Amino acid sequence: MAVLQDTRVVSSAPNVLAAGERSEKMRRNRRLLQSIASFVLAIVLTYLGLLAVTFFIGRVMPVDPVLAVVGDSASEETVARVREEMGLNKPLIEQFSSYVSKVVRGDFGVSVLTSNPVMQDIRRTFPATIELATLGIIIGVGFGVPLGVWAAVRRGGVVDQIVRVMALIGYSVPIFWLGLMGLVLFYAKLGWVAGPGRIDVAYEFSVTSVTGFLLVDTAMAGQWDAFGNVLSHLLLPASLLGYFSLAYISRMTRSFMLNELAQEYVVAARAKGLSESRIIWRHALRNAMVPLVTVIALSYAGLLEGSVLTETVFAWPGLGLYITHSLQNADMNAVLGGTIVVGSIFVGLNLLSDLLYKVLDPRTRVR
Numbered sequence: 001m002a003v004l005q006d007t008r009v010v011s012s013a014p015n016v017l018a019a020g021e022r023s024e025k026m027r028r029n030r031r032l033l034q035s036i037a038s039f040v041l042a043i044v045l046t047y048l049g050l051l052a053v054t055f056f057i058g059r060v061m062p063v064d065p066v067l068a069v070v071g072d073s074a075s076e077e078t079v080a081r082v083r084e085e086m087g088l089n090k091p092l093i094e095q096f097s098s099y100v101s102k103v104v105r106g107d108f109g110v111s112v113l114t115s116n117p118v119m120q121d122i123r124r125t126f127p128a129t130i131e132l133a134t135l136g137i138i139i140g141v142g143f144g145v146p147l148g149v150w151a152a153v154r155r156g157g158v159v160d161q162i163v164r165v166m167a168l169i170g171y172s173v174p175i176f177w178l179g180l181m182g183l184v185l186f187y188a189k190l191g192w193v194a195g196p197g198r199i200d201v202a203y204e205f206s207v208t209s210v211t212g213f214l215l216v217d218t219a220m221a222g223q224w225d226a227f228g229n230v231l232s233h234l235l236l237p238a239s240l241l242g243y244f245s246l247a248y249i250s251r252m253t254r255s256f257m258l259n260e261l262a263q264e265y266v267v268a269a270r271a272k273g274l275s276e277s278r279i280i281w282r283h284a285l286r287n288a289m290v291p292l293v294t295v296i297a298l299s300y301a302g303l304l305e306g307s308v309l310t311e312t313v314f315a316w317p318g319l320g321l322y323i324t325h326s327l328q329n330a331d332m333n334a335v336l337g338g339t340i341v342v343g344s345i346f347v348g349l350n351l352l353s354d355l356l357y358k359v360l361d362p363r364t365r366v367r
Contacts (some may be wrong), residue, residue, distance in 0.1 A: 127212030129318035139242025170247025170342030312335025
């Protein structure tokens, strides 16, 4: 009888283990679903907040969007009719609901300045901004990260002092002043780069726009003379934006690396006889990259939204210049449409950095 009871206990053990595994799997799936739901909710709430801010900014601006359309000399009947057609005579809550529904469909209205749909203008101008900001962040990361690592390793030395001074200048000097001085020196005096604009008139009408990125379009078409001309126009403003991001990235890299180099695992690695270069680049920098990813993502977003002055100085036909001209001409549909696009990209890059943070740091993953 005792043998039979032991056999039943042994035979029921796998069932208990299987039930425990199923229960643990269900708990993991539940936590994963909760994490996904909270992530989606954060996106929705953030985007609604962005839409609310842009909507109420458009309503409190001292510019009447109706007068921007019909002009100051229009009759009161015309102003009232256009105001009703634009839905501006409705309560604010109805206006906001209509505004959100249009924005979700990609309808930002019609630009007063160009008479085109705002989304069409954004599709035309935004690739120029992306091209400029992308090359800028490549320069910023390519030089900023190694300089930050070098400054941390040589803390208190000459290299560290030089990097810190470079970062301080990048923070302190206005970028529009650097742009003007760069044009005077490298374009007017030395002739090393092309001047304002995105491409010379001689090449402008020979390039077929496929992607909107002139470097890509000219390379795909094999128009290497035009490619060199586009690159010559791009180098100076992209280098200035790259220097601006380099100042921040190098400073943050130095801070993160100093923190990592003071950790106990670095002392243990040195005690084991690992080479200094392997400790720095394979271990310390790898751990420092976890918070540094967020810094790089936000720096890139900052270049996309903060290149207005650079585009104005260099007459760069990007989204920043488009928003500036629209604001000067009281074209609020274009201003708000461009603001929403830039804000959406900023939010998207922020969320992407959070996802990459979880990928790089196993401690933040759902267990």
